[in-house]
Amino acid sequence: MNSMKMKKQYVSIIAGFVALLTMNACTDGFEEINTNPNRITTAEPEFIFGLSPVTTLRAIGGAPDGASRANNWFIFGNYSQMWSVVGGSGPGFSAEGSADALWNDLYGNSLKPLFNIVKNYNDNPGYKNRVAIAKIWRSYVFSILVGMYGPLPYTDACNGDIKSSYDKEEDIYLGILAELKEAYNAINVLSSADKYPATAEPFLQSDLVRWVQFAHCIRLRTAMRITDCDIHHPDKTWLSSLADTAKIVVKEELDNAEKGLLINDNTSNFYMTFDNNDLNTRNPLFFIVDQMTPDERDLQVGNLPVLHESLMMWIKPGTYNDPVLSVYVKAGDGGTKPRPVNDKYLGRPNSMGAPTNYRWPDGWSSPYANADKYLNYPTIGSSFLKSDAKYYFFSYPELCFLRAEAKLKGFWTSGKTAEEYYYEGIDARCLKYGIAQAKIDPYKTFPGIQWSTPTDLTGAKVVPAEFLDFLGGFTYSILGGDEDNLKRIVVQHWISLFGQNIDAWMLLRRTQLIQFKPNFNASQNDGYVRGTWAYIPERLPYPGRERNVNTAETQIAIQNYLYDNTLHDIQDRITFRLIFAADNPGLPAPLEGTPASIAYPYPLPNQAMNRK
Secondary structure, eight states, X not given: OOOOOOOHHHHHHHHHTGGGGGTTOSSOSOGXXXXXXXXXXXXXXXXXXXXXXXXXXHHHTOOOXXXXXXXXXXXXXXXXXXXXXXSTTGGGTOOTTHHHHHHIIIIIIIHHHHHHHHHHXXXXXXXXXXXXXXXXXXXXXXXXXXXXXXXXXXXXXXXXXXXXXXXXXXXXXXXXXXXXXXXXXXXXXXXXXXXXXXXXXXXXXXXXXXHHHHHHHHHHHHHHHTTTHHXXXXXXXXXXXXXXXXXXXXXXXXXXXXXXXXXXXXXGOEEEEOOTTSTTSOOHIIIIIITSOHHHHHXXXXXXXXXXXXXXXXXXXXXXXXXXXHHHEEOOOOOSSOOXXXXXXXXXXXXXXXXXXXXXXXXXXXXXXXXXXXXXXXXXOGGGGSTTOEEEEEOHHHHHHHHHHHHHXXXXXXXXXXXXXXXXXXXXXXXXXXXXXXXXXXXXXXXXXXXXXXXXXXXXXXXXXXXXXXXXXXXXXXXXXXXXXXXXXXXXXXXXXXXXXXXXXXXXXXXXXXXXXXXXXXXXXXXXXXXXXXXXXXXXXXXXXXXXHSHHHHHHIIIIIOTTOTTOOSSOOTTOOOTTOOOOOOOOOOOTTSGGGGXXXXXXXXXXXXXX
């Protein structure tokens, strides 16, 4: 059972050991505190482990008390094209200091307790399971960090040196894959003595079998992320061995899945439950959005998350009419001005204005030209706004789609066909939210969704104009036949990550198969060229304080370890691709002669300053 309800005893333990967050500091501001003889240097693991999952949840899915926004929508919602916020600098694809807070929470506060446990108890046979669990969560946190920032301290992390050396991405990935396997092999699931008290372990309540399963799942996901790194960077020949290793791990873990060592259905999904009674684990969609009055929501409409136009193009009634639509989305009122289609599911894009010289198609105007009401937009479904909503870390649908992708690419030859796993993934994605099978089955035979079957724009239930964006000139949710089966898998995988916006962002960068209308107003300070249509950010910049304190190492990482920085730019750009990311495919121009084609004199998206 996953529950964030903590007993008073646990709360008091956490309060009493807040001081532990300063021990063995990852990037402390003053070197003397690393040698202060009066500081606490060790503690029982059960007193400090719970700090790490709670801090991780707060960083990627929650928000600190008193916050007016959350990383899960301001950064990851925009970057993943799931949720849209247009207030502040987020829509311009600028991190605006949020990268600093994420670094502090994840690299600092989440990792500190884990390193302390491993350092002080690794050689104690009575703590073998507890150390293994700390290593599993440590590897999970590092998998997030390396996917956000790229190179970072790994070998020397949390060693008390404020100028820790940075490791290359490939070395971090190899370390994560090795440590996860070492950790799940080390756990003795029959040992009832060597485990954290359930009340002090907020993720899986010390269920050792579940910890082994989680380690297998994260190892599979992390390995799949880098299986194509040699293809994405064909000029970096040394990445071939990393890709080969990753493919071996994918096969190994999918074979383990066939043996029942991963998860088998939605009852085993990995999540934490928000708790409005705990300031560290409150759901920001509840305490920020749901608790506002209608007038307050209208006043803050630009800062609140609504459904992104890119996602809605794939799930709304006039396109593919997703079975989970009513769970994901509460319909809006269609905006302030009608398009040719009165679209209550027209999501909000990153850029609400038209690009320079854009010519609207005859009869079209922006439906959001004067939108100033929260309910003008399709908004996030009510189940996600509850005080006790779940935040998922890994779910069974993701396993199905990873199986389908690996099978289609030939990384794995056992099991069922890619098509069968694809349909199992759709079933799992819908059943996760209680959708009836009778509603799911017609969706699986819908043209475009059905395997190897192209989208039919003449179908009785299809409205062709709803495949067009709000500008009326671009479409990117039409699928072909056999040639688009991998894209089908990725689209369904992406939709299944609704709410897990950081994971959705990483999937988009890894595959780059889903084309999106680019951002017309990206921040030029972050590496985009003036006049360029910018695609989603490739990474987060290092925190300003880290660059100031650890200047030499961050510059080595930026200039030499970020392999997309071909011009050795000294600036820390969000446009530098990481090794797992495919190149942006660009968005095809509107057909020549159409009203929209006049607006495409621009370079392709993401022509960044660091590219040759």
